[in-house]
Amino acid sequence: MSQAVSSNVKGASIEIKHLGKTFGNVKAVNDVSLTINAGEFVALLGPSGSGKSTVLMSIAGFERPSEGQILIGGQDCTRLPPNKRNIGMVFQHYTLFPHLSVGDNVAFPLKMRGVAKAERRRQAEAALEVVRLGGYGDRTPNQLSGGQQQRVALARAIVYNPQVLLMDEPLSALDKNLREEMQIEIKRLHAELGFTVVFVTHDQGEALTMADRIAILKAGRLQQVSQARELYERPSNLFAASFIGEMNMLPVRWDGVNAVFSDQDQIRLPDTASIQPVRPGSAILAIRPERLSIAAPGTEGSWKATVRDVVYAGAGSLLITHLADGSEVRLRVASAGQAPIRPGQEIGIKVPPEAALLYPADASQ
Numbered sequence: 001m002s003q004a005v006s007s008n009v010k011g012a013s014i015e016i017k018h019l020g021k022t023f024g025n026v027k028a029v030n031d032v033s034l035t036i037n038a039g040e041f042v043a044l045l046g047p048s049g050s051g052k053s054t055v056l057m058s059i060a061g062f063e064r065p066s067e068g069q070i071l072i073g074g075q076d077c078t079r080l081p082p083n084k085r086n087i088g089m090v091f092q093h094y095t096l097f098p099h100l101s102v103g104d105n106v107a108f109p110l111k112m113r114g115v116a117k118a119e120r121r122r123q124a125e126a127a128l129e130v131v132r133l134g135g136y137g138d139r140t141p142n143q144l145s146g147g148q149q150q151r152v153a154l155a156r157a158i159v160y161n162p163q164v165l166l167m168d169e170p171l172s173a174l175d176k177n178l179r180e181e182m183q184i185e186i187k188r189l190h191a192e193l194g195f196t197v198v199f200v201t202h203d204q205g206e207a208l209t210m211a212d213r214i215a216i217l218k219a220g221r222l223q224q225v226s227q228a229r230e231l232y233e234r235p236s237n238l239f240a241a242s243f244i245g246e247m248n249m250l251p252v253r254w255d256g257v258n259a260v261f262s263d264q265d266q267i268r269l270p271d272t273a274s275i276q277p278v279r280p281g282s283a284i285l286a287i288r289p290e291r292l293s294i295a296a297p298g299t300e301g302s303w304k305a306t307v308r309d310v311v312y313a314g315a316g317s318l319l320i321t322h323l324a325d326g327s328e329v330r331l332r333v334a335s336a337g338q339a340p341i342r343p344g345q346e347i348g349i350k351v352p353p354e355a356a357l358l359y360p361a362d363a364s365q
Contacts, residue, residue: 010038010039010163010194010195011038011039011040011163011164011194011195011196011197012038012072012073012086012163012164012196013035013036013037013038013071013072013073013074013196014034014035014036014059014070014071014072014164014196014198015034015035015036015069015070015071016032016033016034016035016036016055016058016059016068016069016070017033017068017069017070017071018031018032018033018067018068018069019031019032019033019055019058019065019067019068019069019070020032020065020066020067020068021051021054021058021063021065021066021067021220022066027220028051028054028220029051029054029055029058029065029220030051030219030220030221031067031068031221032051032055032068032217032220032221032222033068033222034055034215034222034225036196036198037196038073038163038196039194039195039196040196040197040212040213041187041190041196041197041199041210041211041212041213042197042198042199042211042212042213042214042215043199043200043201043206043207043210043211043213043214043215044056044198044199044200044201044215044217045201045202045204045207045214045215045216045217045243046202046216046217046218046243047202047218047243048202049219050217050218050219050220051217051219051220051221052200052202052217053168053169053200054220055217056166056168056198056200057168058070059072059087059164059166059198060082060085060087060089060166061077061080061081061082061084061085061087062082064078064079065078072085072086072087072163072164073163083112085164086162086163086164087162087163087164087165087166088157088158088160088162088164088165088166088195089157089165089166089167089168090150090153090154090157090165090166090167090168090170091153091168091169091170092168092169092170092172092173093173094141094149094150094152094153095153096141096149096152096153096156097141098140098141098142100140100141101137101138101139101140102128102133102136102137102138102139102140102141102144102152103121103124103125103128103136103137103138104124105141105152105156106124106127106128106137106152106155106156106159107120107121107123107124107159108156109156109159109160110123110124110159110160113160121137123159123160124137124155124159125137127155127156127158127159128152128155130155130158130189130192130193131151131152131154131155131185131189132151132185133148133151133152133155136148136152145178146173146174146175146178147174147178147181147182150170150171150174150182151182151185153170154185154186154189158189158193158195162195163195163196164195164196164197164198165190165195165196165197165198166197166198167186167197167198167199167200168200169200169201169202170182170186170199171183171201171203171206172201172202172203179206183206183209183210186199186210187210199211204243204244204245207228208228208231208232208244209228211228212227213225213226213227213228214226214227214228214231216231216239216240216243216244218239218243223236223237223239223240224236224237224240231244232244232245234275234357235275235286235357236275236276237275237276237359238284238286238359241286241357241359245288246288246289246330246332247286247287247288247289248285248286248287248288248289248292248328248329248330249284249285249286250284250285250286250287250323250327250329251282251283251284251285251327251361252282252283252284252285253281253282253283254278254279254280254281254282254283254358255280256280257269259283259285259356259358261285261323261325261327265303265304265323265324267285267351267353267356268353269353269356269358270353270354272354273353273356273357273358274358275357275358275359276359276360277360278358278359278360279360281361282361282362283358283359283360283361284358284359284360284361285356285357285358286356286357286358286359287351287355287356287357288355289318289330289331289332290331290332291351291352291355292329292331292332292349292350292351293331293333293349293350294319294331294333294338294341294347294348294349294350295347295348295349295350296347296348297346297347297348298348299348299350301350301351302348302349302350302351303323303329303348303349303351304323304324304346304348305321305322305323305329305346305347305348305349306321306322306344306345306346306347307319307320307321307341307342307343307344307345307346307347308320308321308322308328308343309343310341310342310343312335313335314335315334315335315336316332316333316334316335317332317333317334317335317338317341318330318331318332319331319332319333319341319347321347321349329349331349
């Protein structure tokens with residue numbers, strides 16, 4: 001690989017300590033602490049207004065924290081300007097200069113750093129090779145597709161070998177196929193170059209497929225930081241459970257052994273089902289739709305349900321059902337080999353106890 005974008009690039013660690021940011025009377029970020037290891041890919045995930053972009057902009061230096069400290073590679077960067085932090089930045093909108101060629105767009109950060117013209121041209125072409133746009137340097141941005149423009153933005157962000165790459169919703173403007181292609185491209189670059197990535201997204205699927213770890217935020221506070229599998233299979237609270245993927249949330253009575261959700265139906269739960277301490281009384285039983293299966297009505301250990309709707313989606317189908325107490329339960333089942341199921345039909349629902357999670361009913365969402 002060219003020396004311009006070297007395979008020897010290594011990421012820097014990031015330490016966020018008790019970060020707070022206030023805009024007027026609004027606490028956008030509230031006591032966020034997070035350690036990101038050198039070379040790690042971390043996604044900041046949350047709904048609009050959760051504070052994820054404010055955290056990112058604080059790392060970048062575009063927002064000055066009201067409280068707390070940010071260290072990059074062990075250096076206190078809390079008050080350091082963006083151009084002193086050795087970071088690359090990719091935004092949702094590509095922010096390419098339309099009057100400059102692709103090569104000059106990529107070389108622009110080098111020009112700002114005083115690199116000689118011939119050398120910055122060489123490094124820009126090498127960066128374009130890395131993102132598989134070699135030979136595109138003389139074109140203008142309006143001659144490129146959306147995916148190609150985002151690759152140019154990536155090349156511009158990595159051309160000066162930053163240790164940290166910050167990405168703010170970089171793929172949200174692309175269509176589904178391009179978005180998936182760019183996910184693969186970004187993962188490839190991360191594995192190849194080894195820089196630290198902090199990636200802001202509201203797309204849970206994107207976070208689950210790309211990141212080493214995911215940090216979920218709500219109203220400026222961290223809710224959970226963990227690897228994708230743990231986050232999906234054992235969300236730490238009701239907010240994380242409801243925000244990541246589909247989840248059936250059933251009000252139940254918990255007696256310490258069984259979760260009872262109607263006069264007749266109940267499920268005996270293993271000790272591992274309780275994510276948080278749950279006292280006997282009202283509780284919430286959570287279970288993923290794909291963990292449920294169809295049984296004949298009256299099958300021992302199954303729940304009695306009435307099908308309200310069937311949504312065919314090719315390989316899989318979504319069944320929307322109601323239990324005897326009116327609770328809605330959704331199932332996702334394979335379409336192939338499945339006997340036709342119609343609205344109004346009575347079915348049994350098989351629930352693997354190890355797939356059920358239990359939360360306190362009064363836990364904040």
